[in-house]
Amino acid sequence: MNRARLLMLNAALGPLDYRVPDGMVVVPGSVVLAPLGPRQVIGVVWEEERLPSQRVPDARLRPLVEVLPVPPLRAELRRLIEWTADYYCASLASVARMVLSSGGALKGPATMTEYRLSGGMPERMTPQRERAMAALEGEQATIRELAGLSDVSEGVLRGLVNQGVLEPVAVDCDRPYPPASADFAEPVLNDAQQDVADRFVAAVEEHRFAPFLLDGVTGSGKTETYFEAIAAAIRAGRQTLVLLPEIALTEAFLRRFEDRFGAAPVLWHSSLKSTERRRGWRAIASGEAQVVVGARSALFLPYAQLGLIVVDEAHETSFKQDEGVRYNARDVAVMRARFERIPVILASATPALESLQMAAAGTYEKLDLESRYGGATLPAITTINLTEEPPERGRWLAPPLVEAMQARMARGEQSLLFLNRRGFAPLTLCRNCGHRFQCPNCSAWLVEHRLSHRLACHHCGHETTPPDACPECGEKDCLVACGPGVERIADEVAATLPEARVAVATSDTLNTPEKAAAFVAAAESGAIDVIVGTQLVTKGFHFPELTLVGVVDADLGLEGGDLRAAERTYQQVAQVAGRAGRGAKPGEVLIQTRHPDAPVIAALAAGDRDAFYEAETEARRYAGAPPFGRWAAIIVSSEDEAEAREAANRIGATRPNLLDVAILGPAPAPLSLLRGRYRYRLLINARRTAQVQDVIRDWLGALTFPSGVRVGVDIDPYSFV
Structure with missing residues (x-):
């Protein structure tokens, strides 16, 4: 090549052409340093036919500076970048930046x-x-x-x-990682596990695209089955990517992995030091990293020879990114496996409705593990009707739940209380004048955190110390905490069971892998009697002595108009219920609710997952909601409210009139002020056959906006705030 077209990492630049100096060798995918004005910038060599641009005469081309000492991005990864940008209405540059996310890694050995x-x-x-x-x-x-x-x-x-x-x-900086051994400690699988594992191993050995939905009840040994697929990839000299939804889950997973393979996998998540990210990136690009365990961003790393992708807890909504490139890692994982021509395993005890529908259509191969491993039984589930058996005044735990916890304490067993609300109380107000503490940057209340003595916004991170007096009326000692958070429940447990050793498990208290590891060790050693936690404790943890799970407020997730509220509530409660009775002792789950007859609560109590999913499927089909229809959102924001409103109204006024696309709004977003920016939303509901992305690109591409206005597109949104 004597000229090269570059994909730049700045979307505003567009593709640029350069001259390749004599003696320099570049190929599509080469990562290069190029001059841009007085600066030098990084770009990726791309196929000209796939990156249209006005052709610049050879005489006007500036020469490339150097080819950076990293392997070229493979064609399969370049196709994934193109697909992700096209599907999620993002720029190629913004997706490519996720691939080249470690600047230090591009500088070569050091x-x-x-x-x-x-x-x-x-x-x-x-x-x-x-x-x-x-x-x-x-x-x-x-x-x-x-x-x-x-x-x-x-x-x-x-x-x-x-x-x-x-x-x-x-x-x-590039010292090698200890190698994992496929035969280090081979497990003993039961017949059902062995059948599933054999199917995975065959797909890895065939080296072809094969999407699997692994649907297994909690405690059925799903991890052990896909570990055998990982072992097959190691034997074949190929790499494996395992995606986990939470950093807090990695420590428990790492221990199981080391027990099976004799060495730790390579980690990839936001808490890594820059030197660790550099080392991991280069090991992945060279092919030295055998198994990578990471958060959703690990999906875009430049694997040299990927042989298997596993998405654990594949139903988790945290796989959907809500800022920047708004992609769903579960869906992009399937597409990466397709481009790489390798198997992908979506593992879950409560699969997403979209995944179940893909299995029903024959797109995914569904494999089931219907019973717990080693003779353990699923827990008995009972509802507590809070209208008939209310807690004592000023308390949140009903008498039957308190009695069940007392019985566990007497037997030396553990209990888990689940409430998906961090902090002490969701609202603090003045009992004298009614003033409510609200975030100055968001249209959200400040949440009281008594453990850290602060009022915090869970949307933008703003924090302040609780004042001694009301800032509105000046009255002292008049602030009242309204409603419960996990810290308040923990205080109630301490008052009700003064001998209990209580641990609060949330993203605030387990915000590093080390803290998560310490929590797991304390729980396994019996140093904790009662765990009070948020959705962080609903998955991945295995405590043999934990025999009681109490759901403090099962109705909480059904509030707020979330279009996936019923499914999400079912998944969370079913997952947290699955923490009970995973050892030899039977488990029990008590669900506190004011609506025991609500379909989702009734299905949980009856243990009838199929009935719930059938009803939810029909409701979605009737509403034209995913997976039977398409959703997309357009989010308009500005620091100037009038500017945001005017831009949103302009978008609304120029909406296309199409038979298979309905456009709702614009309207102020439920969270109308976020991080100091005023927000408006338009919601698009389309038939499955509609080319929603093309409609949006043509619609918005004809408009211009002031520099202070941001217009974001969210395809297949999960958040509606």
Whole structure:
């Protein structure tokens, strides 16, 4: 090639053509450095026919600077970038940025200096030095990262370096990972598991696109079956990607993985240090990384020879990204497997309705595990009608649930209380004047967190300290917490069962893999009697002594107009119910509700999943909702409310008039102010055959907006706030 067309990582630039200097070799997918004005920018060489642009004469082309020392992006990954951008109405550049997400990895092999305690002592001990030395025992990282771990300034640590207390260590940034062994500890599977595992292994060995829906009750051993598929990929010298919905789940998964394969997988999530991301990215691109376990962003990494994709807890809504490129990792995983011509396994005890419909249509092969492993039985489920058996005044736990917890305490067993609401209370108000504490950046109430003594917005992260007096009327000692969060339930448990050892498990308290590991270890050792948690505890955890699950407010998820509310409530409650009775002892689930006859609650109590899904399927079919129709949303926002409203009205006024597409709105979004931006929404409901993306592109492409207005498109939305 003597000229190259580049996909730039800035969508505003569009494709640009460059001259390839003599002696430089580039191919489609090469990652290169190119001049742009006085700067040098990164681009990816692309096929000209797939990236249309006005052809610039050869004489006007500037030469490329260099080819970066990373393998070219494979054709399969380039096709995935194109498909994702097309389907989700995003720019190619924004998707490509997710692939090249580690800038350090693009610089080639390198060493760096990290620091660790030498065993020496400083000439003079100060409280900060003492705190740092205690926190850094066993740690090795850069000075900046050690400062974050120890909560002291970098200056304090550099003083320890000068005195020899911290010693430098030269580290190879690309040092290899310990290899996993497919035969390290082969499991004993029951007949049902073996049949499923054999089907997975055959698909891996055939190296062809094969989408599977693994539908197994909680505790049925789904993980062990797809571990055999991972073993087959390792034997074949191919890579595996396992997607998990929560970082907090990784520690329990890693332990099971190491027990089976003798080494840890390569991790990929937002909490990694920059050096870890660089090392992981390069190992993945070179093919050295055998198994990668990560969050949804791991889906776009440049695997050298991918052989299998697993999406665990595939029903989870956290696989849908709601900002930037608004993609659903479950669906993109299937498409990546299609482009790579490999199997993909969607594993869940409560599959999404869309996945079940794909299986019913024959697109996915459905494999079932209908009973728990090792003779464990599914728990008995009972509803507590709160209108007939209400909690005591000022309390939230009904007498039957309290009595069941007391019985577990007496037998030395564990209980789990589930409430999908973080913090102490969702609303704080003044009993004197009625003032409600609201986020200054969002149209949302501030949530009281008593453990950290703060009022916090769960949408933008704004925090403030609870005042001594009402800011509206000045009255002191007049603030009232309204409604329960998990912290308030934990306080009630402590008051009701003073001997109980209580742990609160939420994304606030288990916000790192290390904290999650400590929680799991405490629960498994019997150091916790009652766990109070949010949706974080509904999946992935296995505590043999946990025999009681109490759902504090099963009606909570049915509020707010979420179009998937019934399905989501069923999935959450069924998943948390699955934590009970996973060992030799039988489990029990008590569901507190004011609407025991609601279809979703009745189905849970009867254990009749099929009846619920059939009713929900018919309701969706009647409404033309997914999977029988298409949804899309257009979100308009600006820091100026009038500007946002005017832009939304312009979009609404130019809407296309099509028989198979209905367009609703514009209207203020339910969360009309978010992070200081005013928001309006239009909702599109279309028949399955409609080309929604083309309609939206033609519609919005004809309009221009002020620089302060953002217009986002959400295909297949999960959030309607």
